[in-house]
Structures are given as structure tokens and as C-alpha cells.
Amino acid sequence: VGVIGAGQLGQMMVPAAIGLGLELHFLSEDPSDPAAQWSPHHVLGSALSREAIAQLAAQTDVVTCEHELLDLTLLAELGDLSEGSTAVYPSATTLASVIDKTAMRAAVDAAGIPGPSWRVVQTSSDLDAVVAEWPDVVAKAARGGYDGRGLAFVRNGLITPEVRAWSEQIMTGPHPSVLLLEPLLDLEAELAVLVIRGIAGEVVVYDPVRTVQVDGQCRAVIVPHGLGAKVDAEARQIALAIAEQIDAVGVLAVEMFVVGGEVYVNELAARPHNSGHHTIDACVTSQFENHLRAVAGLPLGSSAATGPAAVMVNLIARDAESDPRARRDLGLGVDPRVRIHLYGKEPRPQRKVGHMTVVAADVEEASAVAWHAVRAMGCDDRELEVNRQVNG
């Protein structure tokens, strides 16, 4: 299996590949990338380079990706050109519906899933017109954007100079993109559902999880989500409908908002996703193994939980000096149930350098242990903010 990218998501595919006896070939520009350190098969090059992608394809039976900075035209050609000798999963068509936020909104509408209103704008005057109608709005770059870097907020109809400059840059910069505008919603909670879909359309769904963002960054994943059976059923149904609609293969992560008891789609990702990191330690089959199984055409594994409750907390570095690798003994020492996953990344302020999962009898216990361990490791501690969001 060829993997475009060699970050932590690729790294976490390695244990699954070992067990299944699959060879992984990673493509990245930096041989010191997390996953590249654990596989002898590494193609050095850009994910946007025709030569590099062709080399990866020549070495493998199937190509998949672990990030979204892709040239979809190239991937579409690859599938066609190799005449089926190297498959690409998810397909360029699927990826197009996921990576471009306007295409995503169109796909969600096409699947018949109710959602918030949305508008697309290409110019500053169009932006002004929408803000005149919707004074509280979130603006998203249709392409690009990750952990809060691709969006901006307008409140009370006031476009600040910063937001104006940001929007101009998105719409007219070197890689221009339209803006997707959505009215700001009064969120009760955020959810995520991971679907694994096989080549023949077979599906496995993980239990929906509650996700908690602070400062635009995912901080914690909590399961069970505690938002009731109606929300749960709706979330699963939406995720399955979208996976079918866009013909996903592998992981499809559907991030959702709960607003007034209704579930709305927020974002999609067609790769292993932060909201599924707990599956390594808290489910029979991890999202990473199931992604590999799906793209390699193997039967899918059980998504069942192995314990009553799990909390995953991202390990986010405070600064370049506080390296959690130097304090892993302190984290592990907090409780024998602490499961630490480090990504082999140099710490930088606000950089995700790992995650931690605790399975326990209930969410409160798992959460308390996890945050205790996060503090012991000297990582950014947002327990209060996370608990405030969860408990209202």
C-alpha cells in the first residue's frame, strides 16, 4: 500500500500494517517525517509531483493518502493511466467532494441531509452582501484550512480589517479560493462519526464521539457522547448516507454540530482522523487498521468498543522546551491505564505532538485520569475549558 504523506496518521498505520503483513510505502518530502522513520520503503518527493506519485504507484498495488494537500487531477489520471494496475482509494472524485468545502456542502445536500444555509462568494462586495443579510457568519476558505487556519468569524455585521485582509488573501491570493459562508450557529455540542467503507460498499461505523475544540483545535474526544439516542441515531444515519453519496473507501470522518437538538454536518475528512485516535486503544479494530483493510480490499474489522468509556486528549506542546518525550514516565506513572502515543515531532508552541487515551468505567473517571497525565507531561492543559463545554 502506498501512502501519500508520512505524518502521525501514516505512523499510526504502521502497527496495523505489521500485523496484517502489508508493506507500506510512504511518499513525503522529509525523510525524518514520523511515519518515514518506521518503514524501509520511502519515496522522497512532493505529493504534488507527477514523478513522485508515479514512482509511488509503480511500487504499490493501491495508493491512499493521510493528508489533503493533493493534486486531484494527478490522482484521477493515475487511476486511469495505470489501467487498474494501481488503484487509488479514496478516489479523486471522492476526495473532491471532501476537500472542497463547497463541493462538500453540495454533496451533503444531494444526499438529502438537512443542514444550515450556505453561500459561496468570490469578491469582497459579495461578502458584504451576505453579511448584510447574515450579520453573524463564519467564512471558510473552500480549499485549504486545518485546525482553524482556514476560517474567520464575522459578528454583528462587522467585518474587521483583519477578516477583510484574510478574505482578500483567500479570494485573490496566489492560490485563490472562493469563500463558503454559513450563519453562525448556537452550538450545543460537536460530534464526529467515523465510517469505514469498503471497495464493494460494505460499511462499519464506530460509535459517534463527542469532540471538544478549544481555540479552533481539537482537544478531547469523548465516548459515549452523552447526547442521547436521537442524536446518536441521526449522526450515524447522516454519516452513512454521505459515505454512500460520495462513494467513500476507507475512513470517512464526518464532523457534526448539534444545534437545537438537530445534527448538522460541519466538515468531512476522507482519511484517518483525530476524532478516531481513541479507536487504537478503545476498539477491537483501530481506524488505521480498518482504513488499510478497506483500501487493500480486505474484510473490515469490528468497530466495537472494548470498554464502557474512553477519553482521548491531544498532547499539545506548550513551547519548544517542554518536550513530552522527556516526561513520558510521568504521564504513564499517573495510572496504569494511560495509553500514550507520541508522534516523534519536535515540540513547538501549540503543536500536536501526540495523544493519550484512557478507557475507564465512565467518562468522568477516564477524563480525570487523562488530564492528570497531560499535566504530568507538561502539555497544554485545557481541562477546565473542555469540561465547561461538555458540562455547559
Place this chain on the structure above:
Amino acid sequence: VGVIGAGQLGQMMVPAAIGLGLELHFLSEDPSDPAAQWSPHHVLGSALSREAIAQLAAQTDVVTCEHELLDLTLLAELGDLSEGSTAVYPSATTLASVIDKTAMRAAVDAAGIPGPSWRVVQTSSDLDAVVAEWPDVVAKAARGGYDGRGLAFVRNGLITPEVRAWSEQIMTGPHPSVLLLEPLLDLEAELAVLVIRGIAGEVVVYDPVRTVQVDGQCRAVIVPHGLGAKVDAEARQIALAIAEQIDAVGVLAVEMFVVGGEVYVNELAARPHNSGHHTIDACVTSQFENHLRAVAGLPLGSSAATGPAAVMVNLIARDAESDPRARRDLGLGVDPRVRIHLYGKEPRPQRKVGHMTVVAADVEEASAVAWHAVRAMGCDDRELEVNRQVNG
């Protein structure tokens, strides 16, 4: 962490090392060994070579092993010579008590653990004398021996020509060893207990498992063992006492016999062991991760089971043509709970090329699913023999 050996046991340390952010350096003579394929740090050389061991030690903070073909003098010197800059765990002293079966028996006696009688012989006439006293006896090479290749049976006082030749070869061959003789016992069951012991003496015990051998090869591991609370408590107590007695660090696997309701020690191994492979999929922390944590001086992880029952079955190749790697889809397709671990080894008759674990509501269900999957993969199927042993 430096690891002497790069077989499947080393390979299964890799996922644990990735999560903990530990570098693994493997020493082996063959760069195509299972573990060597998954780590960029590989020292090419013999486990018995001073140069190779010194090179491994120079690259690492601690050296451990995943097999027992070791030069203990070399390891003892290494610990001393490096003046503590590279530690060796388990120590050469611990390994001596484990690898040499007479030293092992002496250590078990010294720990005050009741066991079967045993004798040591060095010549054919000594062997005759013991057989005259004990007509039914098992003879073991004190050093060497794995999966049945290091032992022979005498029944009704009759030493067959094959056993005579074998014993001569052990006692007077190029690497002479004494023979350890033990009266043949009427086994009710075989058990194994895995203890993890840290550098400071802290311990974690996994639930005792029932092991089933067919033709001298471990075929299945079953947990819970179903042999009652008295046997369970005795088995744990014995394993802990031995770990303390020999100052184990890392995994200590204690293989035991149940005879007349009593528990006797059979063999020891001071490394991750086949009887603990289920811990990858059926326990909070795998034996591989806990071994690395122990030798690296990290706090130990929980050994708790994640499900009510687990069955591990070794994948043993029928012949060179029936490669389970080509049939992994058939095995996985049997049930979404099937967990397959392949070792990347070429199939040869009776060669262990992987294992499989199923966690289920009870042993019967887990066992049925596992054996069904073993057959689907075309591996050696000993379900009948295993069930006959378990059910009497």
C-alpha cells in the same frame, strides 16, 4: 533500546515502541528478519559476537533480547564494562537462571516452590541409573531446545536407540550439555503466567492462561483457563516468587503443569513469550509494550483483560506452498473480531508464521471463530486435538 534478535517477538515490539516514542535498534544476522524490516536501526551481526554486541550497546541506553541464543559472559561484561552507561535487562545472572534448565530448577527450589523431582546426568551410564529408578522420564538438554527439539521421552524403562543417540549427541557433541531428567507426570493441563517486573522490583501479572501443545508445539492459548481459583492463585504466587528470586526485569513467562490439582513449574523464559501473544488484542497493555516499559525504566501498564474471554491460535504453515499471507482475506472474512498477526516469514512445513486472537463472550465462541479462521487461511488445523486436551 537495543534488542538482540529481530524475529517476530522483536517485530511485535515495534508498535509499542512507536507509541512510546522509543527508538529500537535490532541486532541480527539477516536484514530480512521480521523486525529488521520495520526499524531503520539495524546492526548486522551475530548475537554471539563481541563486536556486534558492543556496537548495539554503543547506540543504545539499554540492551534486551528476544531470543535465548546468547553469550551470557559477553552480556555480563557489557553491563560491567559500560560502567552503567548501557544497562542489560534482563541481566546475565537472571538469564543464566532461565536458559540453563538445571539452574532454573535450582532457582525454583531456592524460591521454596514445591516441584517434581529432578536429576542431572552427564553420561550414558548415569542416564541408565536414573531410568532404572524412574522408568518413565523426560530428558531435556539443559541448554538449547525450543518447541520440542531439546527433549526426549523414556517410557517403561526403555531407552530407544533414537533416544540413546540423541542423548549421546547432547552430552558429548560439539556444544555438550548435561541432561535434566524429570519423572513423566500425568498432566491435567498446562498453564502459563506472565509477570512483568520493573527495574525497581515493581510487578504486574497477567491473568494465568491455559496453553495447549500438540506435537511439542504451542497451538493455542486460552483465557480464562477454567482450572479453578486454587490453581489460579497458586500459579500467580509461583510466578511472582520466581520473578523475585531470579531478579527478573521485563517479561518473565512461567510455564507450568497442573498435576493432581497441584501446580509445578515446567519452563521459564525471560522475554516476550508465545503464551502472551493474546495480550496485544485482549489486554490494556501488551506484553511487548510492558517489556519495553520495564527495561526502559518506565512505569508498567495495566495487564487487565479488555474482554471476557480470549483464544490465541498459532498460525502454523502446512507447507511451502500454502502461504497464509495470500489468504488473509479469508481469515479476516470469517468474523470481524478476528485479529491476525503475520510475521513476514516464508512458509515451511510446521513453521509458525503468525498468530490469531479472538476476544468473545466465552472461550467456546472465541475458540470456534479462531479455528474457523485458521482453516480458512489454510494453516495447520489442530482444533480436535486441542479441544480433546481442554475438554478431557
